[in-house]
Amino acid sequence: MRIGLIAVSGVRIYNDRLRKHGITLPGFVERAKVIASMPSLGLLTIAGAMPDRHQVTYLECGDADPAVLGKTSFDLVAISSFTAMSDVMYRIADFYRARGTKVVLGGLHVTLVPDEAALYADAIVVGEGEKLWPRVVADGERGTLRKVYRNGSFKDVQLGHVVPRYDLLDVKRYNRMPVQTTRGCPLHCEFCAASRVFGGYKLKPVDAVVREIREIKKHWKRPFIELADDNTFVNKRWSKDLVRAIAEENIHWFTETDVSVAEDPELLDLLAKSGCRQLLIGFESPTPAALEGMDTAGWKAARYKTYRAAIDAIQDRGISVNGCFITGNDADTPDIFPQIERFVKSSGLADVQVTVLTPFPGTALYARLKKEGRLLRERAWERCTLFDVNFTPKNMSVPDLEQGLEYLMGTLYTTEETARRREAFLVRARNAWRSAG
Numbered sequence: 045m046r047i048g049l050i051a052v053s054g055v056r057i058y059n060d061r062l063r064k065h066g067i068t069l070p071g072f073v074e075r076a077k078v079i080a081s082m083p084s085l086g087l088l089t090i091a092g093a094m095p096d097r098h099q100v101t102y103l104e105c106g107d108a109d110p111a112v113l114g115k116t117s118f119d120l121v122a123i124s125s126f127t128a129m130s131d132v133m134y135r136i137a138d139f140y141r142a143r144g145t146k147v148v149l150g151g152l153h154v155t156l157v158p159d160e161a162a163l164y165a166d167a168i169v170v171g172e173g174e175k176l177w178p179r180v181v182a183d184g185e186r187g188t189l190r191k192v193y194r195n196g197s198f199k200d201v202q203l204g205h206v207v208p209r210y211d212l213l214d215v216k217r218y219n220r221m222p223v224q225t226t227r228g229c230p231l232h233c234e235f236c237a238a239s240r241v242f243g244g245y246k247l248k249p250v251d252a253v254v255r256e257i258r259e260i261k262k263h264w265k266r267p268f269i270e271l272a273d274d275n276t277f278v279n280k281r282w283s284k285d286l287v288r289a290i291a292e293e294n295i296h297w298f299t300e301t302d303v304s305v306a307e308d309p310e311l312l313d314l315l316a317k318s319g320c321r322q323l324l325i326g327f328e329s330p331t332p333a334a335l336e337g338m339d340t341a342g343w344k345a346a347r348y349k350t351y352r353a354a355i356d357a358i359q360d361r362g363i364s365v366n367g368c369f370i371t372g373n374d375a376d377t378p379d380i381f382p383q384i385e386r387f388v389k390s391s392g393l394a395d396v397q398v399t400v401l402t403p404f405p406g407t408a409l410y411a412r413l414k415k416e417g418r419l420l421r422e423r424a425w426e427r428c429t430l431f432d433v434n435f436t437p438k439n440m441s442v443p444d445l446e447q448g449l450e451y452l453m454g455t456l457y458t459t460e461e462t463a464r465r466r467e468a469f470l471v472r473a474r475n476a477w478r479s480a481g
């Protein structure tokens with residue numbers, strides 16, 4: 045069969061003013077470039093799970109442009125999208141189905157709202173695709189596609205058996221490659237639109253991670269690897285094995301994790317020697333009140349006091365920290381914006397991401413805000429960008445929140461401020477790199 049794998053790509057911000065403002069800010073533009081340069085690991089992974097005899101093409105589409113989509117004919121099309129671009133995914137599906145091509149939808153958004161997605165597809169895949177996709181392809185070949193494919197549980201799929209098909213990519217187009225080493229996260233944050241949906245936390249065997257990195261190196265000589273994990277270093281023993289193995293691969297890399305990484309000096313020392321360039325950490329808020337009740341175990345609230353020391357411990361080893369903050373939490377008043385600004389400027393963070401609390405479909409947050417009558421618009425998936433407000437905040441108005449976010453972007457992402465943060469980090473990092481030899 046001729047199979048098309050289509051990722052809906054591009055950064056999304058619905059609010060016009062914020063988008064126009066954003067594209068003038070160097071700190072923001074840099075992240076947008078990163079986003080534009082990453083392929084869909086979900087699709088490359090399912091491609092790795094199917095038999096070789098099929099002719100497979102990987103495409104990225106920012107919109108449902110018939111001139112682009114019509115260039116190639118397929119027997120079966122698989123589309124993946126996050127929530128913000130789901131309407132584009134549905135229009136792409138409509139285009140192919142109108143031409144008689146079978147369309148299968150899968151990925152995070154489909155998993156969150158399967159009934160909606162099923163309206164636009166010949167088949168949907170709910171949850172992880174490794175085991176289900178080969179069945180879909182076999183049924184597609186026989187002409188016996190079922191409407192819904194679903195795993196029994198999160199335990200059905202073990203990581204490490206499938207090598208993603210990086211070879212399907214156009215080498216010139218990408219400069220960052222995703223590798224997944226863990227799936228899920230044990231913290232149960234109310235807003236989480238990923239880990240909680242899949243329901244668990246699992247590790248990939250270290251040798252399988254190394255195999256994937258080597259596969260990438262066959263195509264890119266000096267790849268920058270972005271671990272596509274939610275929270276890499278939960279299991280510290282496994283993490284040390286992982287980091288030791290990555291250190292042998294002579295790459296630069298980035299990952300996302302929680303602040304507990306800084307509680308383990310041995311792990312930090314290993315990270316410093318492994319080519320790790322940045323850790324992205326969800327601090328979520330510089331105020332303890334906002335962290336209260338954010339995750340079911342009170343984990344983040346309990347760590348609040350360690351934030352500054354954690355940033356120092358990591359950055360003093362020459363690894364930059366990208367600190368993430370969410371605005372619009374129930375405890376937040378308009379004071380939160382200068383509080384975040386002060387924290388970022390005084391903590392020495394090398395990088396920062398400020399977003400707005402987002403009720404993604406299928407999340408505990410969405411259900412609560414709906415129950416409390418605080419959703420501004422139901423559905424409105426195009427606003428699930430992490431930058432658009434779609435709920436009534438508890439202790440400020442919607443314009444307060446929108447303007448506060450704009451204020452923070454305007455003050456934190458300017459040329460001067462971005463350069464000041466980087467320079468301050470580099471002073472510390474150079475010392476670390478020098479003493480590491």
Ligand code: B12
Nearest residue numbers: 053054056084086122124126127150151169172173238272
């Ligand atoms: C790496 C990453 C990125 C990368 C790569 C994105 C890409 N092109 O794939 C970058 C940095 C570019 C990025 C950007 C954005 N991201 Co992002 N990102 C992630 C992260 C950390 C990992 C995603 C990943 O690669 N996972 C590993 C793969 C293997 O898992 P998977 O995609 O779920 O695929 C499996 C199954 O879902 C299934 N599957 C997937 N697709 C399909 C399709 C078919 C047909 C089938 C059968 C199966 C199937 O099979 C796969 C194997 O089991 C997630 C967190 C998370 N846990 O998902 C956030 C996450 C997905 N991102 C998020 C968001 C909001 C964004 C942005 C929309 C932000 C914005 N304003 O633009 C942009 C969108 C850019 C874009 N158009 O892609 C949200 C999405 C929430 C939601 N419900 O939509 C997440 C969950 C983070 C969060 N804050 O909650 N992101």
